[in-house]
Amino acid sequence: TTTTTVTAAPTATTLGKVVNLATTVSPNTATGVVVFKDASSNTLCTVASLTTGAGNCDWTPGTATSYVVTAHYTSSNLSAFTSSTSSTTTVTVNAGITVSAGSDPSTIYGTSTTSSAFTTSGGTGAKTWTVVLASDSSTVSGITISSGVITVAATTAAGTYSMTVKATDTVSSVGTKAATVTVSAAALTITSTTTSATKVYETSNPTFSFSSSGLKNGESISSVTNTFTGTSYNSTSVPSDVGSYTVTPSAAVFGSGSASNYTITYATVAYSITKASQSVLWSPTTTYQTS
Numbered sequence: 001t002t003t004t005t006v007t008a009a010p011t012a013t014t015l016g017k018v019v020n021l022a023t024t025v026s027p028n029t030a031t032g033v034v035v036f037k038d039a040s041s042n043t044l045c046t047v048a049s050l051t052t053g054a055g056n057c058d059w060t061p062g063t064a065t066s067y068v069v070t071a072h073y074t075s076s077n078l079s080a081f082t083s084s085t086s087s088t089t090t091v092t093v094n095a096g097i098t099v100s101a102g103s104d105p106s107t108i109y110g111t112s113t114t115s116s117a118f119t120t121s122g123g124t125g126a127k128t129w130t131v132v133l134a135s136d137s138s139t140v141s142g143i144t145i146s147s148g149v150i151t152v153a154a155t156t157a158a159g160t161y162s163m164t165v166k167a168t169d170t171v172s173s174v175g176t177k178a179a180t181v182t183v184s185a186a187a188l189t190i191t192s193t194t195t196s197a198t199k200v201y202e203t204s205n206p207t208f209s210f211s212s213s214g215l216k217n218g219e220s221i222s223s224v225t226n227t228f229t230g231t232s233y234n235s236t237s238v239p240s241d242v243g244s245y246t247v248t249p250s251a252a253v254f255g256s257g258s259a260s261n262y263t264i265t266y267a268t269v270a271y272s273i274t275k276a277s278q279s280v281l282w283s284p285t286t287t288y289q290t291s
Contacts, residue, residue, distance in 0.1 A: 028053025040124030097175025110216025
């Protein structure tokens with residue numbers, strides 16, 4: 001007399017994943033073949049020979065349904081060992097994962113945003129969410145997903161990102177959906193400044209610098225290049241001749257942050273050098289004539 005058992009791992013899975021079916025036959029000296037069958041007597045897989053009364057084989061279900069599985073042992077030595085059939089085990093096969101809903105988040109650099117929630121159907125157990133670049137499956141700093149909602153941080157670099165949203169179940173089956181994350185450059189205005197818009201010829205120069213409006217995330221600009229233009233004059237050196245000039249900033253150097261995250265407008269300031277006042281000292285001389 002023999003006793004045959006059957007186990008399956010896992011007992012709940014997703015279509016397309018492999019299920020390992022295992023059996024034991026007691027006594028463990030029994031020899032022969034074990035065939036795993038479903039309730040309709042379809043063969044799922046076969047153990048051609050036992051090793052100390054045990055064996056296993058892999059089966060890939062072809063349909064999302066529940067399978068009632070039994071192990072059928074056929075003895076190769078009926079004079080010593082009788083054939084036997086196990087009790088049943090059930091394997092539940094779920095449909096593959098489909099990711100749906102959700103939205104493509106769009107924002108301006110320096111402002112965080114979120115998508116609407118992506119959802120899933122099918123799969124086995126809880127889902128783990130990830131969002132990666134479609135091109136190479138790498139992550140993007142500042143773009144994350146939790147509970148199906150994409151979050152774009154305020155520090156995410158400006159650009160258009162073609163992403164893949166992934167939902168992975170407990171048996172490592174994966175469902176995907178494409179998403180596009182857009183972070184537009186923020187508007188930044190840099191203006192040349194002067195401590196005095198005018199000076200008198202040959203007096204001390206005012207101080208020239210710059211101001212900015214629109215920096216995000218606590219970023220800073222360390223310097224700009226101020227260029228002075230006027231009649232027959234175009235230089236980064238402060239002019240000394242009388243005339244009217246336009247001071248134009250350019251080539252901003254960021255102390256922190258990056259120019260690539262901004263659309264920069266450079267604004268000018270007017271500057272002029274006026275003529276100095278002239279003083280004429282007159283000292284009359286009187287001549288007296290006597291006769």
